[in-house]
Each structure stands twice: as structure tokens, then as C-alpha cells.
Amino acid sequence: MSEAVRKRSWSARFVVLIPYAWLLVLFLAPFAIVLKISLSQTAMAQPPYLPVLDLAAGWQGLKDFIAQLSFDSYAMLGSDWLYILSYLKSLEVAFVSTVILLLIGYPMAYGIARSPRAWQPLLVMLVVLPFWTSFLIRVYAWVNILQRDGLLNTLLLNLHIIDQPAAWLASDTAIYIGVVYSYLPFMVLPLYATLEKMDESLLEAAADLGSPRWKAFWQVTVPLSLPGIAAGALLCFIPICGEFVIPDLLGGSDTQMIGQTLWTEFFANRDWPVASAIAVALLVLLLVPIMVYERLQRRAIEGAR
Amino acid sequence: MRRLSLFNITVVALGLAFLYLPIAILVIYSFNASRLVTIWGGWSLTWYRALLQDEAMLQAAWASLRIAALSATAATLLGTLSAVTLTRFGAFRGRLLFSSMVYAPLVMPEVITGLSLLLLFVALGVDRGFWTVAAAHTTLTMCFVTVIVHSRLVSFDRSLEEAAMDLGCPPLKTFLTVTLPLIAPAIAAGWMLAFSLSLDDLVIASFTTGPGATTLPIRIYSEVRLGVKPEVNAICTLMIAFVAVATIISSLLTKRGAVRRARDTTLGAAV
Numbered sequence: 233m234s235e236a237v238r239k240r241s242w243s244a245r246f247v248v249l250i251p252y253a254w255l256l257v258l259f260l261a262p263f264a265i266v267l268k269i270s271l272s273q274t275a276m277a278q279p280p281y282l283p284v285l286d287l288a289a290g291w292q293g294l295k296d297f298i299a300q301l302s303f304d305s306y307a308m309l310g311s312d313w314l315y316i317l318s319y320l321k322s323l324e325v326a327f328v329s330t331v332i333l334l335l336i337g338y339p340m341a342y343g344i345a346r347s348p349r350a351w352q353p354l355l356v357m358l359v360v361l362p363f364w365t366s367f368l369i370r371v372y373a374w375v376n377i378l379q380r381d382g383l384l385n386t387l388l389l390n391l392h393i394i395d396q397p398a399a400w401l402a403s404d405t406a407i408y409i410g411v412v413y414s415y416l417p418f419m420v421l422p423l424y425a426t427l428e429k430m431d432e433s434l435l436e437a438a439a440d441l442g443s444p445r446w447k448a449f450w451q452v453t454v455p456l457s458l459p460g461i462a463a464g465a466l467l468c469f470i471p472i473c474g475e476f477v478i479p480d481l482l483g484g485s486d487t488q489m490i491g492q493t494l495w496t497e498f499f500a501n502r503d504w505p506v507a508s509a510i511a512v513a514l515l516v517l518l519l520v521p522i523m524v525y526e527r528l529q530r531r532a533i534e535g536a537r
Numbered sequence: 538m539r540r541l542s543l544f545n546i547t548v549v550a551l552g553l554a555f556l557y558l559p560i561a562i563l564v565i566y567s568f569n570a571s572r573l574v575t576i577w578g579g580w581s582l583t584w585y586r587a588l589l590q591d592e593a594m595l596q597a598a599w600a601s602l603r604i605a606a607l608s609a610t611a612a613t614l615l616g617t618l619s620a621v622t623l624t625r626f627g628a629f630r631g632r633l634l635f636s637s638m639v640y641a642p643l644v645m646p647e648v649i650t651g652l653s654l655l656l657l658f659v660a661l662g663v664d665r666g667f668w669t670v671a672a673a674h675t676t677l678t679m680c681f682v683t684v685i686v687h688s689r690l691v692s693f694d695r696s697l698e699e700a701a702m703d704l705g706c707p708p709l710k711t712f713l714t715v716t717l718p719l720i721a722p723a724i725a726a727g728w729m730l731a732f733s734l735s736l737d738d739l740v741i742a743s744f745t746t747g748p749g750a751t752t753l754p755i756r757i758y759s760e761v762r763l764g765v766k767p768e769v770n771a772i773c774t775l776m777i778a779f780v781a782v783a784t785i786i787s788s789l790l791t792k793r794g795a796v797r798r799a800r801d802t803t804l805g806a807a808v
Binding site: 244247248250251252254255256258259260261262263265266269336339340342343344346347355358359361362364365366367368369370372373374375376377381383413416417420466467470471473474475476477480481491494495498504507508511514515518522525526529530 | 542544545546548549552553555556557559560562563566573615616618619621622626629631635636637638639640641642644645646647648649652653654656657660672673675676679708730733736737739740744754757758761762769770773776777780781784
């Protein structure tokens with residue numbers, strides 16, 4: 233294979249060039265634009281924005297551009313409690329949900345990895361299948377259950393556990409239920425992948441040396457599954473931070489996550505510079521976990537080779 | 538070691554019940570005769586009939602299907618090329634940037650991707666609608682295709698390719714006659730995943746669409762915000778059935794290997 237590659241034929245370059253160019257134009261360039269607009273001031277309700285980057289003026293144009301950049305949008309993020317609270321709310325929801333997901337997902341993944349080999353593909357398939365059905369539908373399914381005259385209240389009333397309908401919908405509880413429900417496959421699959429690969433003779437060795445099962449689990453299984461725990465946690469934590477659909481459909485109106493705030497700034501208030509600044513700040517906030525995730529991913533790919 | 542402990546059975550059964558019960562309830566209530574969503578009024582197809590007359594919903598569904606087919610096809614082409622690049626080209630200048638750009642959209646919050654793409658389209662002065670949503674979906678889903686095809690490319694026996702080359706087969710022909718048939722199931726799985734992701738997407742479509750191109754999730758979302766409606770239960774059930782049938786067909790086509798790959802690919806690849 234390397235023969236042909238070393239030659240770097242014209243056609244080989246072409247293979248790289250197409251997806252590379254696509255991603256540069258539709259993935260990287262957009263972020264540059266977001267960054268630029270976040271540093272602009274609204275000239276009218278819609279673009280154009282000030283300052284304008286005048287590339288034709290060369291170096292002077294660039295200097296003028298930098299001199300005129302506005303940090304107003306960022307100042308607003310730092311001074312208005314609305315924004316600060318939504319960032320904190322997002323982090324809180326993402327953190328608590330990730331912990332709950334680990335508590336539910338780990339035993340599930342463990343149970344699947346320890347079930348008979350012949351069953352495992354089916355069980356994994358059953359976990360993956362909901363991931364293929366619409367996210368929106370799965371969140372909406374909970375509206376049916378959690379609303380005031382919904383099934384959960386009907387059930388609890390009939391069982392005489394509660395005597396009047398509780399407001400499940402429009403609460404933080406509903407957000408947590410929705411998030412945990414939607415992201416469970418993202419947690420179970422990476423955990424299963426590491427647990428399934430684990431060398432069971434290590435547990436036998438621990439048992440032979442007199443370690444009780446719970447201790448072997450804690451001292452052998454859990455440390456060996458740390459890569460899976462990290463991958464699952466990151467895979468859930470990062471997108472939950474920017475979640476929009478779940479808090480909007482299931483959450484209350486008094487608390488907002490940052491994804492909703494961005495959405496409102498953009499669509500309702502039409503303040504594009506502030507919406508862009510929110511996006512940039514969220515990205516900076518998530519940069520650390522995203523880079524950790526990337527590193528794990530690259531190591532896994534190199535390990536697979 | 539591999540025995541069925543009561544604990545394992547209980548945990549897995551409870552977990553699966555949690556995953557499937559809400560969907561099952563939704564499906565059952567879509568056949569409810571009563572207009573009140575939570576009161577059971579007997580079995581009926583009323584809401585499916587109502588759906589057939591809902592012109593706006595049908596149009597949105599048709600737009601969604603076309604966008605999904607187009608973007609899944611483009612994403613499969615681009616994603617396969619990316620996967621080949623990542624596995625077969627070794628080190629090249631800009632490789633790090635390339636692999637970062639390939640994997641970043643997988644974890645990027647959708648609101649950020651959506652906003653940035655919209656601002657790009659505004660900056661370029663493109664009219665928003667069908668094509669901008671399709672392009673946005675292509676960018677998002679090509680990353681998933683790359684992961685799926687990539688995991689297949691690293692796992693198969695490279696000596697087959699080398700044998701073809703040693704016998705004098707040119708690289709392009711080797712790829713088409715040896716590599717491509719071997720990775721075809723992964724490419725098919727990638728297309729299906731891209732298709733269903735595009736069909737599913739609400740946030741990015743909302744940002745990148747314009748007047749005249751409403752997708753099904755956008756339409757459903759605007760209905761759902763006004764409260765639960767039995768028609769929505771019906772359309773959701775149809776979408777679930779569609780996905781279930783597609784998944785069963787694809788797993789029959791690729792047999793047991795598909796499950797393994799679906800696992801490696803969708804999410805397990807993270808490890």
C-alpha cells in the first residue's frame with residue numbers, strides 16, 4: 233500500500249483534498265465568523281456589523297479592524313446574572329446527570345458484558361436501537377408521561393402513593409429524567425466496550441489470592457474500566473452542557489440552560505453578537521473536556537491499529 | 538465466570554424497561570380513540586387518518602426525507618474519503634487539523650454548530666432553505682460515517698490489499714475491487730446512520746433553514762410546544778416503525794457483523 237502513497241499521486245491528493253476542503257469551509261470558517269461577530273457591535277438589527285474587516289487595505293486595514301473590535305458582548309456576559317446563572321445551570325445539570333448516568337449505566341454495561349456471549353449482540357442492539365429513533369420523539373414521549381394529567385400521576389394516584397397530582401413537568405426532575413433517558417446509550421456503550429475486553433483471568437487471580445468479589449470488583453474491574461468511564465462521561469457531559477431540546481420541552485421557564493439562552497438571544501432578541509459571544513464562551517468552557525475526549529479517541533485509534 | 542447472576546438479569550432488564558417503556562406508551566396511545574391523550578377510549582386509527590389530511594405535516598415529512606437522502610449520500614462519500622485518508626495516508630501536513638475537524642462535530646453542542654453554520658450562510662449571502670440544511674447535515678453526519686468506515690478499515694486484513702498491489706493492481710483499482718467490497722457493509726451502515734441523524738435533527742435544521750423549507754422535526758416541535766396532541770403520537774409512531782424496519786433490514790443484510798460494527802462505531806469507538 234505504502235508504495236502508492238509514497239508516490240502521492242495526483243489522485244491520492246484529490247482524495248484528501250475533497251473532505252479537507254469541505255470541513256475547512258463548512259466547519260472551521262464558520263467558527264472564525266462566529267468569533268468575528270462576537271467581537272462586533274450591532275449596526276442595525278441585522279448585519280452588517282461594525283467593524284468591517286477590509287482586506288484590500290492590507291496591514292493597515294487589519295490594524296484598524298483590531299483597534300475597533302468591541303468586547304461589549306463579552307462584558308455583558310460577565311455582568312448580567314442571566315448569563316452567568318445559565319452557564320452554572322448547564323454545568324450543574326451536566327455534572328449531576330453524568331453522575332446519575334454512570335450509576336445506572338455502569339451496572340447495565342457490566343450486566344451485558346457478563347451475560348453469555350451469544351446474548352451480547354442482541355443486548356447491545358437493544359441498547360443501540362433507541363439511539364436510532366428520533367431524539368425529539370424520545371423526549372416528547374416523556375411529556376405524555378410527566379404532564380399533570382399524565383400517566384405517572386394517574387398511576388401514583390391510583391396506587392394511593394400521592395393524593396393530588398404532582399407537577400412533574402416543568403421541573404428540574406423532568407430535565408434530569410429526560411437527559412438520563414436520552415443519553416443512556418452514550419454511557420452504556422463505551423463502558424460495555426471496555427468491560428467486554430477485560431481479561432477475566434485477572435478476576436480469577438484475585439479470587440485465588442483470597443480477595444472477596446466486591447473487593448476484586450473495586451480494585452481490579454473499576455480501575456481497568458477507567459478509560460470507558462472517562463469516555464462515557466465526556467461523551468455525555470459535553471453535549472448535555474449545550475442541550476436545548478430537553479430543558480425546553482421538559483424544564484420550567486424560571487431556569488434556563490445556556491443552550492436555551494443562546495437560542496433566545498438569537499431568535500427572540502435577534503442580538504447576534506451576544507449569541508455569538510455566548511457560543512464562543514461555551515466553546516472555551518468545553519474546550520478542556522473536548523480536548524481530553526480527542527486525546528482518548530486518538531489513543532484508542534492508535535491502540536486499535 | 539460467565540453465569541447469569543440474578544443481579545445482572547435484574548439490572549439489564551430494568552435498564553431496558555426504562556429505555557423502552559416510554560416509547561411503548563407513546564405507540565399505544567397513538568391508537569387511542571379519545572382526544573384526551575391520557576384517557577383510554579379504545580383502539581382507533583383516527584389520528585392516523587387525521588395525519589393523512591395534514592398537508593403541512595406531509596410536506597415537512599417529504600422535505601425531511603429528501604434532505605436526509607441527499608445529505609446521507611454526500612456524507613457517505615465525504616466520510617469514506619476521510620476514513621481512507623486517516624487510515625491509508627499516514628502522516629501528511631495538516632493531519633492533526635484534519636482529524637480534529639473530523640471528530641470535533643461529534644461532541645460539539647448542536648447550538649454552536651447550528652449558529653456557526655447560519656452565520657456562514659449569511660456571510661456568503663446564500664438563500665437559506667433546502668440546500669443549506671442539506672449542506673449542514675452533510676457536515677454533521679460525515680463525521681459519523683468517518684468513524685464507522687474508519688473502524689472497519691483498521692480492522693480488516695491489510696494483506697489482501699498488499700497482495701493485489703504486489704500482483705500489479707493499480708491503487709485505484711485495488712481500492713475499487715478489493716477494499717470497497719470489504720468495507721461495503723460499513724459504508725451502508727454509515728449511510729443509514731447519516732440518514733436517520735438527518736431525519737432526526739431539530740436544532741441545526743432550525744438554524745440553517747429558511748422560509749419554505751420546514752423539516753419534520755421542526756414541524757413536530759412547533760406542535761409539541763403547544764401541548765400533547767394525538768396526531769403527534771401517530772406521526773412519531775410512524776417514524777419509530779420506519780426506523781425499526783430499516784434497522785432490522787440493515788442488520789439482516791449485514792448479519793451479525795453489523796451488531797459488532799454498530800457497537801465499535803456509533804459510540805464504542807470512543808474508548
